[in-house]
């Protein structure tokens with residue numbers, strides 16, 4: 068799946084992307100009972116991408132004091148335990164089947180551990196967004212409806228509003244891509260579903276969906292609404308949450324039998340950035356919903 072090792076650092080108004088060639092498979096076998104070599108390579112790349120694991124260079128390995136597994140000694144075990152803790156798995160540091168299964172679940176492309184402070188936010192309270200026209204799943208009108216509903220979930224709990232623009236530049240550009248050149252290529256069906264950029268100028272705040280996914284508006288494939296709400300959380304400045312009930316949980320776990328709702332933590336986090344709704348704003352939302360229901 069990964070032909071490049073990617074490290075993406077997102078800071079307001081600035082994006083730094085580094086791509087390195089994939090290393091040859093390591094000859095050392097870490098103490099991962101039962102896991103195949105392919106799983107071990109996959110796990111290393113996963114931990115590099117999502118948990119900040121940085122393998123030593125070949126030269127550093129040669130200079131290592133012991134002949135043990137250099138990768139293992141340079142933090143792979145710590146990163147694996149960090150991943151296991153994040154997902155509520157026993158933090159054994161062993162690449163168990165259960166751990167590999169979690170790693171292989173479809174998910175968001177952003178890291179689970181990068182933190183950029185807790186006050187990265189847009190300075191304005193009204194943001195514009197634009198849906199780029201190409202590669203949209205069918206039908207486009209459904210996409211527009213779902214995107215509007217996803218923004219509304221956030222604006223109904225925090226003092227931030229969203230306005231759609233058709234042509235002019237917008238703060239947040241939403242696109243569906245196969246190939247694209249932001250340093251974090253998509254990977255075909257499954258794997259990474261989408262990614263977004265933290266608030267900032269230029270590409271900041273933009274949201275990209277993998278056009279190769281089977282996007283849906285119901286219970287089949289990947290529910291676009293669920294993924295959009297998650298990615299819009301990033302576009303507003305929210306990091307990943309380890310709470311499986313939170314929208315900001317990085318793995319796709321939409322349960323079609325339930326209404327999608329923000330968790331208590333999601334609400335508190337977005338209110339921390341943008342403030343709570345005023346009494347008048349709450350009444351405005353209430354009457355708006357009331358008129359839309361037609362009763």
Ligand SMILES: [Ca+2]
Nearest residue numbers: 255257259277
């Ligand atoms: Ca994908």
Ligand SMILES: [Zn+2]
Nearest residue numbers: 175176177317
């Ligand atoms: Zn995410």
Ligand SMILES: [Zn+2]
Nearest residue numbers: 247249251275
């Ligand atoms: Zn992208």
